[in-house]
Amino acid sequence: MMSDTFCPDCKRNTEVVCDHAAGDTVCSECGLVLEARSIDETSEWRTFADDSGDHDPNRVGGPVNPLLGDAALSTVISRAPNGSNVDSSLTRLQNRGGDPDRALLMAFKAISSMADRLSLVTTIKDRASEIYKRLEDQKCTRGRNLEALVGACIYIACRQEGKARTVKEICSIVVGATKKEIGRAKEFIVKQLEKGDSMHLVTIRPGDYLRRFCSNLGMSNEEVKAVQETVQKAGNFDIRRSPISIAAAIIFMITQISEVKKPLRDISLATTVAEGTIKNAYKDLYPHAAKIIPEWYSKERDLKNLSSPRS
Structure with a gap:
């Protein structure tokens, strides 16, 4: 050089x-x-793919994770090219040894995998990992469902980062935990971590879900804008429904007077809200339709196209 x-x-x-x-x-x-004897601080690349045809170089050593301490420096005994262990006794000894960070490694891998399936950003992954690390430090994860805890950590991290996901969405990518188990794990984590300091959870509002739901339905920018303004005006009325139910019902309301109507079933799939729940929320919103739907959107359309909610 x-x-x-x-x-x-x-x-x-x-x-x-x-x-x-x-x-x-x-x-x-x-x-x-x-x-003389200067230290080369550039990246070192080598290949350790003796038992495969992959010759892509791999970075020596993984990235440092501040939550794992020295776990990244542990040695793992590999298998020989013929499939047999280099030394089975060493392997058994290694597996027998207790690794305090082994549970953290498993949890972090699960968090990363689930977050990737939900297309979550790195900041949410890191926040979920921090939450789980705090639980592990308090020695309160033993005997609990790992998948439920990890799913709950991701749910809380999304809330804290202002990128809320529904429990149903979290449940859809969690194997081995039901919606109820994830909900209970969430309550447990919030209660457990509130002992040391405040566990701040951003209040969920209907508008937090709109962009994603409307995108899933392929709605136009004009329709999305109408939905957003309708949600804002609906906040002036006492609609005692969950934020996600209100968001789904307003999307259903706007699409009824749009040129391209969306079937209730499609809205239910895109929002993860049951059709019956959407109908009940729509029933509460229907009397206020003329006041909450923006005039610029409704004046060119006939509000009579809104179907009357069935009792």
């Missing part, structure tokens, strides 16, 4: 050769070693 530097022997700026293997920096003009 060539670069320019000042050589005290040549008394001028000359090109030098950096020998990374020896750690020497040598002047290309006079051969003077300007620097």
Whole structure:
């Protein structure tokens, strides 16, 4: 590798050769070693794929995780190319040894996998991992359903980051835990962590779900804007329904007077809200339709197209 530097022997700026293997920096003009035993801080790439045809280089060592301590430095005994253990006794000894970070590693991998399936950003993954780490530090995870705890951590992290997901959405990517178990785990985590400090959860509002739900339904920008304004105006009325139910019912209301109507079944699938629940919320919103639907959207359309809710 060539670069320019000042050589005290040549008394001028000359090109030098950096020998990374020896750690020497040598002047290309006079051969003077300007620097010896320097540390190469660039990435080191090597291949350890003896038992496969994959020759892509892999970074030596994984990224440092501040939540794991020295867990990333542990040694794992691999298998020989023929499939047999290099030393079965060493493998048994390793598996027998207690690794205090093993549970954390499993939880973090589960969090990363679930978050990827929900297309969540890295900040939410990190927040969920921090929440689980706090639980592990308090020694309160033993004997509890790992999948339910991990799902609840992701749910809480989404709430805290202002990117709320429904419990049904979390449940859809969790294997081995029901919606009720995830809900109970969420309540347990909030109660447990409130002992040390406040567990801040952002209040869920109907507008938190709209963009994602409308995108899932392929609604136009005009329809999305109408839905958003309708949700804001609906907040002035005492509609005692869950935020997600109100959001789904308003989407159903707007699509009824739109050029492209959406079937109730499609709205139910996109919002994870049962059809009966949407109908009940719509029944409460229907009397206020003329007041909550924006005039700019309703004046070119006939509100009579809104179907009367069935009793």
